[in-house]
Amino acid sequence: MMYRKMPKNGDELSILGFGCMRLPVKENGSIDEERATKQVRYAIDHGVNYVDTAYPYHNEQSEPFLGRALADGYREKVKLATKLPGWMAKSRKDMDQFLDVQLEKLNTDHIDYYLVHALVGDLWDKLVTMGVADFLDNAKADGRIVNAGFSFHGAGEDFKRIVDAYDWDFCLIQYNYLDEKNQAGTEGMEYAASKGLGIVVMEPLRGGNLTNPVPVSVKAIWDTAPTKRTPAEWALRWVWNHPEVTVVLSGMNKEDHIDENLKVADEAFPHSLTEAELELVRNVERKYRELMKVGCTGCRYCMPCPEGVNIPLCFEIYNDKYLSGNADGARFMYAARLGSVLSVGEPEFASKCVQCGDCLDKCPQHIEIPTMLESVVEELEGPDLEQRVAMAKVAFKRT
Structure with a gap:
């Protein structure tokens, strides 16, 4: 495992962090706690020392799960990160109450890296008027949090002013080779780094869209590389190639993915990709732009839908239709x-959408969700939908 220093405090953090938003789950949707605990502890035993969660992950069960998973001495081996759900706060008092509940859920007396969650410009402005700076100052002073940061999903111009608005220790941004000019982007990352902030990166694989499935036309580009790497390794190495990046979060929920990520994290030096390799990644990026229909990362901030639409899954399968080139397969899986x-x-189904707009303000990617759901209905439903559902029940032995 390689480590990089957090600029303001000198913490030596593993370049690979364990993200607890996409833990393995059982058929009923609950966390598969036995398997997930083994995965988290395995990663820590192999050098990961930064673990990230948040209040709403897994229907508010990620934090209490992690509190149990980090028992038996594992809490002392890691820097623990979680986040203030600012959109749920109605007052300055609420912020303290959320933090105190999180400390209890996580079975700890302090949070090493505490973030104001999912900021966009308007939410930040609201929290400022409610006294978020005073909250962070006091929580640091009384020891409940050690380092203060924020995660971001807004526009680039808002990112810079938020960086300048408080004495932050670090920030968490979405960054991958498809998002160089989206949200904070490369410009924002470099700006934050110039101000001394540590950079933690989320969505290096864009919610899995850069690895599963891999379109034939994209695979053909990767196959031209003299050095053979998986799409996940290329994506991770591209992010780690930037010296400004301290930690990259991976939502690891399969054992072979953990092993692959650990291997890459033992080799990914900054500035290690050649110009020819960087051009190869740019060619892949251009091909994805031609293929993808929706820029959804599967973060689920739009959920739950009041009408019961599974918005992220609708978009995942819609994208799969174009990324795989298998329209019939996509319609069957839909x-x-x-x-x-x-x-x-x-x-x-997407057809349950009533255009209420409840999801629009919640989407970090600013997707016109109701409009895009209409396209999903047009291309993936149709008059034979019930017949396909019946066929699927037979195929999967469901009555």
């Missing part, structure tokens, strides 16, 4: 995965 064949509960 029926199976959204038609209550592979899950419990009611169907979650």
Whole structure:
């Protein structure tokens, strides 16, 4: 495992962090605690020392899970990060109450890296008027948090002014080779680094869209590289190639993915990609731009939908149709995965959308969700949808 220093405090942090937003789950949707605990502890045993969660992850169960997973001495081996759900706060007092609840859930007396969660310009302005700076100052002074930061999903111009608005220790940004000019982007990352902030990166694989599935036309580009690497390794190495980046979070939920990421994190030096390799990544980026229809990362901030639409899954399968080139396969999986064949509960089809707009302000990617759901309906539903659901029930032995 390689380590990089957090600029303001000198902490030696593993360049690979464990993100706890996409833990393995059981059929009923609850965290598969036995498996997830083994995964988290395995990663820590192999050098990971930065673990990230947040109040809403896994229906508010990620934090209490992690509190249990970090028992038996594992809490002392890591720097723990979680986040203030600022959109839920109605007053300055609420902020303290959220933090105190999080400390209890996580079974700890302090948070090493505490972030104001999912900032956009308007939310930051609201929190400023409620006294968020005073909250952070006092929480640091009384020892409940050690380092203060923020995660960001807004426009570039808002990012810079938020960086300048408080004496932050670090920030968390979405960054990958498709997002160089999106949200904070490269310009914002370099600006924050110039101000002494540590940079933690989320969505290095863009919610898995850069690795699963890999379109044939994209694979053909990767296959031209003299040095053979998986798409995940290329994506991770591209982020770690930037010396400004301290930690890259990976939402690891499969054992082979953890092993692969650990291997790459033992080799990924900054400035280690050649110009020819960087040009190869640029060619892949251009090809993805031609193929992708929706810039959804699967973060689920838009959920729950009041009408029961599974928005991220609708967009995942919609993108898969174009990334895989298999329209029939995508239509079948749409029926199976959204038609209550592979899950419990009611169907979650895009056609249940009533254009209420509840999701629009919540989307970090600023996707016109109701409009895009109309495209999903047009291309993935149709008059044979019920027939495809019935076929899926037979295929998956569901009655």
